[in-house]
Amino acid sequence: MIGLIQRVSEACVTVEDTIIGEIGAGIMLLLGVEKEDTQAEVEKLANKICNYRIFSDEEGKMNLNIRQTGGAVLVVSQFTLVADTRKGNRPGFSRGAPPALGESLYQAFVAELEKQGVAVACGQFGADMKVQLINDGPVTFHIQV
Numbered sequence: 001m002i003g004l005i006q007r008v009s010e011a012c013v014t015v016e017d018t019i020i021g022e023i024g025a026g027i028m029l030l031l032g033v034e035k036e037d038t039q040a041e042v043e044k045l046a047n048k049i050c051n052y053r054i055f056s057d058e059e060g061k062m063n064l065n066i067r068q069t070g071g072a073v074l075v076v077s078q079f080t081l082v083a084d085t086r087k088g089n090r091p092g093f094s095r096g097a098p099p100a101l102g103e104s105l106y107q108a109f110v111a112e113l114e115k116q117g118v119a120v121a122c123g124q125f126g127a128d129m130k131v132q133l134i135n136d137g138p139v140t141f142h143i144q145v
Helices: 039-051 097-115
Strands: 002-015 016-022 026-032 062-064 070-075 119-122 130-144
Touching: 002 039, 002 070, 016 026, 016 119, 026 039, 039 119, 039 130, 062 070, 070 097, 097 119
Parallel strands: 026 070, 070 119
Antiparallel strands: 002 016, 002 026, 002 130
16 A cells, blocks of 8 residues: 655645545645555554654644644545556556455545544545645655555
8 A cells, every 4th residue: 555645735636627625734645555455554554644743843843743733634546656667668557456445445544544533535536536736845755554
């Protein structure tokens, strides 16, 4: 399971010209699910995201996590994150989860974030989405569990 997180001052996701998820300050998370992923990876990544200290404290140091700031997470499924790009000029997707598993673990991930007390907004699994964000920093991390 792969998460690409960006600290944002705001973010939204649109499907067919309708905003379906939006947040103010928080984390924009692109989530890639691999075919070997299970509930264990869901819990590990969600825990990491909830506790990852990427927000500035009163001294300007990255010492605060999303819960400490009261921010939200916008979770968008991103199948292309699991692509194998090591060879050739075309990505390979053999590591990606089949759609049913991908959607199931995506929904489980969202539920796990909510269970841990984080406000969550979502994209739409499998949809053609437009994502807008203002990356704060910029601060971006690739997290794989």
